[in-house]
Structure formats: structure tokens, C-alpha cells
Amino acid sequence: MQEDASDAVTDLIVLSIDAMGGDHGPSIVVAGVALAAKQGLCGPARFILHGREDELAAELKKFPGAQAVCEIRHSDTTISMQDKPAHALRRGKGTSLWNCIESVKSGGASAAVSAGNTGALMAISKLQLRMAADMDRPAIVASWPNAKGVATVLDVGANVVCNAEQLVEFAIMGEAFHRAMHGVERPSIGILNVGSEDEKGHDEVREANRLLREAGLNLNYHGFVEGTDLAKGTVDVVVTDGFTGNIALKTAEGMARFFAGEMRSALTSSPIAMLGALLASGGLKAMRAKLDPSSVNGGPLLGLNGVVVKSHGSSDARGFSNAIKLAANLARSGYAAEASAKITQLETALHAEHQPAKAEIKA
Amino acid sequence: MQEDASDAVTDLIVLSIDAMGGDHGPSIVVAGVALAAKQGLCGPARFILHGREDELAAELKKFPGAQAVCEIRHSDTTISMQDKPAHALRRGKGTSLWNCIESVKSGGASAAVSAGNTGALMAISKLQLRMAADMDRPAIVASWPNAKGVATVLDVGANVVCNAEQLVEFAIMGEAFHRAMHGVERPSIGILNVGSEDEKGHDEVREANRLLREAGLNLNYHGFVEGTDLAKGTVDVVVTDGFTGNIALKTAEGMARFFAGEMRSALTSSPIAMLGALLASGGLKAMRAKLDPSSVNGGPLLGLNGVVVKSHGSSDARGFSNAIKLAANLARSGYAAEASAKITQLETALHAEHQPAKAEIKA
Numbered sequence: 001m002q003e004d005a006s007d008a009v010t011d012l013i014v015l016s017i018d019a020m021g022g023d024h025g026p027s028i029v030v031a032g033v034a035l036a037a038k039q040g041l042c043g044p045a046r047f048i049l050h051g052r053e054d055e056l057a058a059e060l061k062k063f064p065g066a067q068a069v070c071e072i073r074h075s076d077t078t079i080s081m082q083d084k085p086a087h088a089l090r091r092g093k094g095t096s097l098w099n100c101i102e103s104v105k106s107g108g109a110s111a112a113v114s115a116g117n118t119g120a121l122m123a124i125s126k127l128q129l130r131m132a133a134d135m136d137r138p139a140i141v142a143s144w145p146n147a148k149g150v151a152t153v154l155d156v157g158a159n160v161v162c163n164a165e166q167l168v169e170f171a172i173m174g175e176a177f178h179r180a181m182h183g184v185e186r187p188s189i190g191i192l193n194v195g196s197e198d199e200k201g202h203d204e205v206r207e208a209n210r211l212l213r214e215a216g217l218n219l220n221y222h223g224f225v226e227g228t229d230l231a232k233g234t235v236d237v238v239v240t241d242g243f244t245g246n247i248a249l250k251t252a253e254g255m256a257r258f259f260a261g262e263m264r265s266a267l268t269s270s271p272i273a274m275l276g277a278l279l280a281s282g283g284l285k286a287m288r289a290k291l292d293p294s295s296v297n298g299g300p301l302l303g304l305n306g307v308v309v310k311s312h313g314s315s316d317a318r319g320f321s322n323a324i325k326l327a328a329n330l331a332r333s334g335y336a337a338e339a340s341a342k343i344t345q346l347e348t349a350l351h352a353e354h355q356p357a358k359a360e361i362k363a
Numbered sequence: 364m365q366e367d368a369s370d371a372v373t374d375l376i377v378l379s380i381d382a383m384g385g386d387h388g389p390s391i392v393v394a395g396v397a398l399a400a401k402q403g404l405c406g407p408a409r410f411i412l413h414g415r416e417d418e419l420a421a422e423l424k425k426f427p428g429a430q431a432v433c434e435i436r437h438s439d440t441t442i443s444m445q446d447k448p449a450h451a452l453r454r455g456k457g458t459s460l461w462n463c464i465e466s467v468k469s470g471g472a473s474a475a476v477s478a479g480n481t482g483a484l485m486a487i488s489k490l491q492l493r494m495a496a497d498m499d500r501p502a503i504v505a506s507w508p509n510a511k512g513v514a515t516v517l518d519v520g521a522n523v524v525c526n527a528e529q530l531v532e533f534a535i536m537g538e539a540f541h542r543a544m545h546g547v548e549r550p551s552i553g554i555l556n557v558g559s560e561d562e563k564g565h566d567e568v569r570e571a572n573r574l575l576r577e578a579g580l581n582l583n584y585h586g587f588v589e590g591t592d593l594a595k596g597t598v599d600v601v602v603t604d605g606f607t608g609n610i611a612l613k614t615a616e617g618m619a620r621f622f623a624g625e626m627r628s629a630l631t632s633s634p635i636a637m638l639g640a641l642l643a644s645g646g647l648k649a650m651r652a653k654l655d656p657s658s659v660n661g662g663p664l665l666g667l668n669g670v671v672v673k674s675h676g677s678s679d680a681r682g683f684s685n686a687i688k689l690a691a692n693l694a695r696s697g698y699a700a701e702a703s704a705k706i707t708q709l710e711t712a713l714h715a716e717h718q719p720a721k722a723e724i725k726a
Binding site for chain 1: 509510520523524555556557564565589590591592593594595603605606607609610611612613614615616617618619620621622624625626628629630631632633635636637638639640641642643644645646647649650
């Protein structure tokens, strides 16, 4: 594969893949890439697979159709799922994850996908690509299935403690991301809180609520939403700190698995129920597919100078292929420019708020 | 009804009911009381119904069997679901909610139940009954159905911002409550966090984690748990701040409704699926009952000098009767004494930690 050939093909995109990441490693990752390529999930695309050459070559042999669009780039070492981010930063150079991000930094690829260690991915992405504007850490996004479709929920784990300005940045990035992903022109935005009234919640959410109303960002801001609104689909973009978002997401994931298990028990509780389940199986299968979190797998790390998508560590090949599709769509969209323009606006508004005394002195 | 007759009946309990509270008011509350009385959910019990005499008498007429165990105490005014806690404190005297709590304060009743305004209930309960030990505000408890039964989760909304000591107090109260409610001798305890490793999360959860390991409280402390552990039932008692707990609870409630709706759609998607659903209906009904949050309705406000139980505002009569049952069980248990003893231990341990310099000076 020649990367410089990309000009010759309309809209060809190059995706950089950490082929060693995830709980299952290359077998799932390579199968996911092959599935994405076979189903044309990314449009015209080529893939750089970072990892141990022999292992990857063996896996790739299983998918002859994918070989033509994949290039293996050997990495001697890997970052384990257990390594701490600080360790990953010190010892990460030359690992498959590091090289995966470096391909984006060098311009050789338009987006990176990894199912590896989240902390290491965040730290290495931030170090190599740097943050756009003044954000502290990239936000992790969940695409959350609900009664109306899918909502964009962020942050779901990266920023455990957030101030008001960061929450507003999440709103800006989430809005641009949602438009890019789902074609909604003016996505509605809500801040997750313990009630919908303006005086509810702690200082950070109340101040973010005020900024979103008053900073002139021209966003379709709805106000506070509650936990129940996640499943209802009340707004397109749900903004929260990484602590709350992570717990809400994992609570919902756990509930989904619990319900599925209970439903299985209910439908096998008697021979009559089993017959009923058999007859109803078409509808139930469609329902499970709709609720399955892996059908919308892939969490972009928003706020970096470059597209990086995190796949669930436990994802299967189909889930990984969805993460790849998301990375390709995001790389082709105008998301980055839109978010960057609004964040500049936010900074101007905050600067104006903090400088009135100075202006008065001058006057 | 004569309250002083209670001595004459073994284990007779008097329960004070805010009969005007909740989205549906007296019709649901009185029906809930009647259901609890009819089914003997509270053991030998009598009920003081606080509210407008004419309205309550009219409702009570519908349940002739309950009249003998109910006494109506007239209150001229009520607190609306929209009133702010500060307003409720200033203008609350003489309302059904105020009088409901006063019956506990005066010793006339062993526990209070209200489906009214949560903020007002908390404020008036705290003002009249005062907090046990050094806690800031009473914690709201959810009884959370999971794969292994039911877990005790707190706080789910009262204390939006919590420090480490408060989280440890929640652990102590939740443990004693869980033992009282479910007969588990040494309930296991976990703190809700974004990961299970000791270094995960923000300062407050890390410090609470340390205290629970080191303060010698002789609790069955498991460590950190994640959102997925709520449905798994990994621990008996899940400790969290009121912001996160409220959002996790409402997220799960919303998901439960979403799944139920999707299941309905799936099972009515075709004539064959409908036939299947009909055949499987017994099992599905059992499943819904198990997952239905109203089957475990009733959140005690833990940490007060007295038993106060909050019922969901939108609860039906069955849900309200479960809240009454919970209040009776809690009032009859040794929960208060056990929690109080451990909180004294915690204070001693914290005091010792903060005083080492003084001890050294003396030596």
C-alpha cells in the first residue's frame, strides 16, 4: 500500500489501527477491519495495522479480501490493558498504540482506532496530538441508544472532575460531533442534573447552565435533563462530568444485560413460554439488536488535534468495525472546524466576563 | 383510635401518614394504607392520616375494612410538590407534612411516610427530628433490584456534594439498614466509582475508601464497585454521593421503561409475535413484577432521630403500601442503635487521626 496514492482515489481515507489492543487482541481487531472493508463501512479506505508483524500476517491470511487494503507496520512492543498511563507515557514509544497515534500526527492517516488501554490511549494521544484550544483532557463520547434514536453523551470517563467551562466545551464538541455523525442540523443539548430547575445541582452544573444560556454561543440549549431523559431521548447531546457519565453509562449497560438475562429466564420458564418465545423470536431479535451497546460501539476522544476513536476492550469484530466506521465518518466531517470556532467564541465570552473592571478603569 | 392502647397489643405499631402528599394525593395514599392494612404488611398497626378531614373521610369510606385502624387528623394546609424547601420551612407549620413528622417527634407514632415534596420532607424532618450524630442531611435510600435480589443504594438525591466522612456515614447507615430490612448478618459494602482499583476516582471516594479500610469499623467492606455492579448485585450496599446516585437511579429507571416499551413493540410486531407473547405472558408478567421499581418503593431518610420514609410521588397504591411496610419494618428493627454506635466509632477514629501531634507533645 502506498499512502501517497490517496490523491488518486476520490475521498480515499487512511485509517490507523492499533491491532494489538483490546481484551482479545489481533484476532478480533483484524476480523473487525476485514468486516469494515468487506461491507464498505468507511467508503474508500485503507488501513495501517500496527502490531507484531507475524501475528498480524497470520490473522490477515484468514481474510484474503482485506489484504489488498491493509498494510502491516511492525511494532515490537505493546501496552497492556493493566499499564498505568504514566508508565505508558514513559515506556510507550514504539508500541503499537504509540505508532498508531503517530500515523495520525505525521499526516499518514486521518484517524486512529484502538481497543487498548483507555488511560494510555488518552495520555499518548494528548502528548502526541495536543489538545485543541484550552481543554484539559479529551472527552470520551458514548452513542446512547434511546426511544428516539441515538444521543451523544459526554464525558463518560476521561475527566473525573470538571469545572463549568469544561462542561460547556463538552457541549460545543458534542454538538458538532452529533451534527457530523447524525446529520442533525441543530442538535439539542442538555446538562445532566438531579432535577430540571435552574437552581438544582452543584455549582459546576449551575454555572455551565448559565454560560450556555448567556455566552452567546448560538447553540440549541435545552437546559438541565435528568437520568430518565437518557432513555427517553429528550435531547440529542447530554453533557456531564466523566465521573457521573461513566457511572450512568455502566449502570445502563449493566441494566441492559440484567434485563436480557431476566427476559431469557422469563421466556424459558415453561414449555408454553418457550413456544411463545420461539414464535416471538423475530421481534425479540430485532429488539436485542437495537438495544445492543456493541451496535453503536466506538467512543471518539473529542478535543484533540486529530481523530482518535476508542473501541470497547471487550468488543467483538462487529463492534470494532463500527468503531472504524465512526472514525472514518468523523475524519470526513467538518466537526473539528465547527467545534474550534465555537470554543474560540466561548473563550472570548469568558474573557469579556472577567475583564469588566479593567474596561471601567480605562474608561 | 387511642394511641395509648398500644401497650395492650403485642408489638402494635403506630404509623403517621402524610395523606395529602404525592402526585395523586389522598386517593392513592388512603388506598395504599388500606392495602397495607388488609394484607397485614406491617404486622399489628394503626395509622394516623394527616390531611383535610372531609377529603380523607370520603376516601376512607371506600375502604370500610381500614376505618377501624385509621384515625384522621385534620390539617388545614398542604405543601405543594412545587414549593421550595425554604418556603416549606417558613410556612410549613400546620401542613399535613409537618403534622405527619410531628407525630413521630412527639412519640405518638414510630414512623412517618410521605409521598410529598422531597425537599420539604427532608427540611421539615431535619428541623423537627434533628440529625443523629454529625451528619449534614438525611440520605435517601433506594432498594435496587438486581440479579441476586435487592441492594441498598445511598445517597440517591439528598446530598448533592459529599465529603469522604459523609460517604463513610452512608456506608454505616446503609449497612445497618440492609441488615434490618433483609436479615443479612454482614452486608457487603462498595463505593461507586469509575473503576475498581484503589487509585481510581476523585479525592472524596479515595479518602472514603481509605477510611473504610483503616478506621477499624469492622464492616464487610468490598472496595470500589462500578456502574455495572448495580445490576449484578456485586455488593449488598452501594455508597455514593446524592448527585451520582440520583442520576444512576433515574438512568436505570428510564432504561427499565425503555426496555419494557421496546419489548412491547417487539412482541406486537406481527401476529405470530403476538401469539408468542400471549403464550409467554405468564413468564413475562413475573419478570415485569420483579423489575418493577414500584415493587420496592419507599426510600427511608437515613440519619434522622426517627424513621421517615419517602414514597415516590408518582407511586400507585401498591407502591405506597410497600413504603408503609418498609417504615414499619425499620421502626421495629435495631437499625438506629447499630448505626449510631458505628458512627461514634468513626468519629473516634477520625479524631485520633487528627490528634497525633498533641499526643506526641504530651509524651
